[in-house]
Amino acid sequence: MSTVAKGTGTLQAPVGARYAGMLGVGGYRPERVVTNDEVCTWIDSTDAWIRERTGIVSRRWAAGEETVIDMAEHAAGPALEMAGITADRLSAVIVATVTHTMQTPAAAPILATRLGAKDAAAFDISAACAGYCHGISLASDMVRGGSAEYVLVVGVEKLSDITDKRDRGSAFIFADGAGAAVIGPSDTPGIGPTVWGSDGEKWEAISQRVPWDKIVALQEEEAATGKPADWVAAGAIDATEASTLKMAGQTVFRWAVWSMAPVAQQAIEAAGITAADLDAFIPHQANMRITDAMIKQLKLPADIPVARDIAETGNTSAASIPLAIERMLREQEVPRGGLALQIGFGAGLAYAAQVVRLP
């Protein structure tokens, strides 16, 4: 028997790039424009009320057969092109979404294969409206930690699938779209420290109305008894509403306004800059009034460009920040290479913020 102790070998530690940066972004907006007037054919509301309370004028909804993977693919192409790399150089593909229609497998491996990112590590993350900023944080750490060279991060949602068109409290807010960013090695720091966290005590503020196991149990009960099950006791009007989102609007509003500005401020400080150094403020496009309240609390310079993509894109959850970046760059509202503060927040509750140098 050997007397040599096991576990004495020296492990190689991964070696990554000194810095990571955002090398390219891309966006995809589905073709169909849903106006406030159309929303008002589903719920008792007005165009003026929706504009005033949310800043939304119209939103995009995907076609019935269009999937989150289709939309992600459309957003990834221009992001890779701007980064100047081909998909086969991606070591990882991260998809932030809560609307991929299968519990498993994740959307990311299918997307990676479609793009030609052969053998890339690929996984989804579920952090709702904060998902994209979580993905940027992971990708940056992967590049610097040596587990990846180039990482594609996609935020994509088809929220129209889980929006209850009868719900006066949320039918007007959610929308569909995809935004993508390529993260890779950089000579200078391109992604500041992430300030992130969660508050599971408030999980009910935005959630699926009825969990899948309960939906299945109630459907089985209906099949066995031949009578309608008590969907109302389970938290929904009926079976069709059970898997849709419910949102405690005022709870979310208050949390976002009061708790997220300090997080954004911490991200500025962690990046070693001041608000005056920022070229853009790109918060999650949750609601224009939340954005305005954050600007005031952060005391941002009056002339700083602020993402207001929500007006024509609606709230696309994980996709909203990269979509807003794509628009601001395309419309030359912010300079290439400028510093942007981005913050995502939503269901979980979960949040993440960082200062990034735009590609």
Ligand SMILES: CC(C)(COP(=O)(O)OP(=O)(O)OC[C@H]1O[C@@H](n2cnc3c(N)ncnc32)[C@H](O)[C@@H]1OP(=O)(O)O)[C@@H](O)C(=O)NCCC(=O)NCCS
């Ligand atoms: C959803 C939201 C716009 C609702 O606005 P609100 O001011 O909180 O609405 P309330 O439910 O308190 O209702 C206020 C009034 O508007 C009315 N109202 C509610 N929904 C309405 C609608 N869709 N159309 C017209 N009127 C409406 C109510 O009946 C109430 O009227 P009353 O004052 O005569 O009783 C707001 O809470 C919000 O933006 N929350 C944050 C949501 C968000 O950002 N979610 C995404 C997070 S990722």
